[in-house]
Amino acid sequence: MSAERPTLPPVRLRTEAELARDALAAPLLARAVRLARWAGPETRVGAGGELVEAQLPAAAEHLGLTADEEGAAEASEAWRLAVDAGLVDVEDPAEAEGADGTAAAGENLALITGGSPQDVLSIWLDGLEAVHADATAPVFEDFAGLVGEDGSVDFDSLDWDPEVEAEFLDGVLGNLYLLTVGDGGADAAPVPLPALAASMIVPDDMGEPTDDILEQVSEAMMRLDDQFRVLEPIGIVEYRPVDEALLVEEGEDAAAADDEDVTRYGMVKLTPLGLYGIRARMLEAGVDAPALGDLADKGADVLLGGIAYYPETAARGEIELWLTRRGADGAAAELLAAARGTDRQAPLRRLHCQEALALVGAEAEPAVRAVLDDAELGGLARVWLAETGAADVPAPPESMIFWLAIDTIAAQLEAEGDLEELQDLVEGLAGQHSGFFGEAWRVEHPATAEVLEAMGRLHSDKKKAKEARKAAFKARSRTGA
Incomplete structure (x- = not known):
């Protein structure tokens, strides 16, 4: 999904x-x-x-x-x-x-x-x-040799394409940005230059790199060493250059550095200013590069849709910024209204809505109680009330229990989260009701068949997995899919 x-x-x-x-x-x-x-x-x-x-x-x-x-x-x-x-x-x-x-x-x-x-x-x-x-400009070792008799410069004689050079450096900076953001942002550890060069050269499906690939990585490293020395003074990176002693040491291969020696081959880290600068360049190029706070002044529908695929910590951070700007008054009702829907992202919106309601706190209770009878939000409302220790939480009808189970798994499938956690969720939900698959195929949820098929793939019990696949077939037959 x-x-x-x-x-x-x-x-x-x-x-x-x-x-x-x-x-x-x-x-x-x-x-x-x-x-x-x-x-x-x-x-x-x-x-x-x-x-x-x-x-x-x-x-x-x-x-x-x-x-x-x-x-x-x-x-x-x-x-x-x-x-x-x-x-x-x-x-x-x-x-x-x-x-x-x-x-x-x-x-x-x-x-x-x-x-x-x-x-x-x-x-x-x-x-x-x-x-x-x-x-990305070429280095002229013999500029005079490029100047013709008429005084013009013969750039065609250079093995240099400005677009290719710029694209290569932008690719490296993009990879460095991705590694930095995925590893904690400005607090991320420096990246070894060999790894960064290899990310641009070594094919993803290659096992052991060939000698030709290793040579290309070494050449890319030396090229990047020169480029990062130029970029560091503008403040986008902290850079530890390649140890020049390596260039004269015989028998050393820059592309095959030992772990204990990797720092000698260059280490680079984006600064907070570098994160800002590289993101600005990517946005200019049309790349979708979100930043926390982008959604702080938007409606709840844009918030829940925008954070749909954010990592958990980032989603929470964006919600906190939204609530700070929006204020808690009336936020719960707006969030619940935005969580409704039958589209593919709707289960994820409801999942993040529940997380957002937890941050709203006790002020959300009146709005939550108002949707207890809602087919899409009633289960979510009961879970939230129970988790906050509220009194007089009505028991859900059985149909709502099954609908919420399907919706919860659909959200996790859409998020493509941790496979082991998803398997535990699948087996836990199926184990809470002895006749789960006998009833689940009847659930009026747009993702019922897909969820049951996924449960069949994920459940470790072969008998249960077979029951899930049969239930998925029934669900598709019922809807005519």
């Missing part, structure tokens, strides 16, 4: 204010801001908006960098980001031969201190886009 599901589990993001502070603390953006404030009428730039070489020592000194090629390169990188992020406006060089362009504070510079957290994050995302492009 399946329906449309989110591509990724929901992520818990920090507040925009916290993320904006993280963005401003990112080393590369912080340097770009300092250079934007440093720039003035005497600042000279080249035709591409870059600082002229003569200005790089002063820029590096202003940033407290070393007075060498490395310091100049870092200053140049920070300046490029300032231009790309709109912190600096560049005026092209005059047409006169030998003239330089000029620079002045850009419109976004004032937003760094005077704008909202959203303004800061928008500027940071522009910077991330620029750094991502840098990370």
Whole structure:
């Protein structure tokens, strides 16, 4: 039993204010801001908006960098980001031969201190886009050899496709995002670079990787090592680079690192800011990447439908945020109304409705008692009242007991939860009534036949499993399916 599901589990993001502070603390953006404030009428730039070489020592000194090629390169990188992020406006060089362009504070510079957290994050995302492009750019070992007699650059001679490179890095970052969100979000453990590279190279159905595959993983690792070094200063990852000593050690295979040595092959972790940034890029690309709080201002119907396939902890977190925004007054009645239905997701909505009512607390009791005679909600209402210790809970009719059993299993099947837990549920429900399958096939529930078929597959007792399959056949015959 399946329906449309989110591509990724929901992520818990920090507040925009916290993320904006993280963005401003990112080393590369912080340097770009300092250079934007440093720039003035005497600042000279080249035709591409870059600082002229003569200005790089002063820029590096202003940033407290070393007075060498490395310091100049870092200053140049920070300046490029300032231009790309709109912190600096560049005026092209005059047409006169030998003239330089000029620079002045850009419109976004004032937003760094005077704008909202959203303004800061928008500027940071522009910077991330620029750094991502840098990370996927080719490395020119012999740039002069690419320049033809007419001064044009022969990019076709490079073994480089910008779309392929960008797609590969986005795939890696997407896998890292999925691993991070599925392992506790920002508190997740760092991921070994070999594992991340293998996730992009090794086919899922491959047993022992071939030598060719291992070589590809090694090449991908070294490529990712360079890219994560570029990405780290913008603040999206914490990265421990590949130990350069490995590159000269004979007999070492980067793709087959021993567990005790795996940290030497690189370790990477998305930061809270990285989770925000990668999610923003995925949303821009049309990927369904939910975040906790997305449903806080929606109706109960959108809430229960939206959390249908969330992990238990995430569903509870979203419900708590919804109740905080919505308030408990009248929430129970709204939730119960949204839980009705005969579509495939309806059993899951009722399951999450019951969880939500538990968080509403005692204030839910009047609304719950109002649906005791409802065919779809009466069983749920009785269970909730019993669990909260309420008095005067009427006994359910037998038909309601069977309907609730079918509905409960249907919800678990739709959620595709833990198979062992589902098997225990199936055997427990069937064991509570000696003639369960003799009555269950008559239940007027749209999922009756599917549930009974599943019980036949899951029940460990062969006799009971056969009874379930027969009951499923009767259910289908009764409905003409």
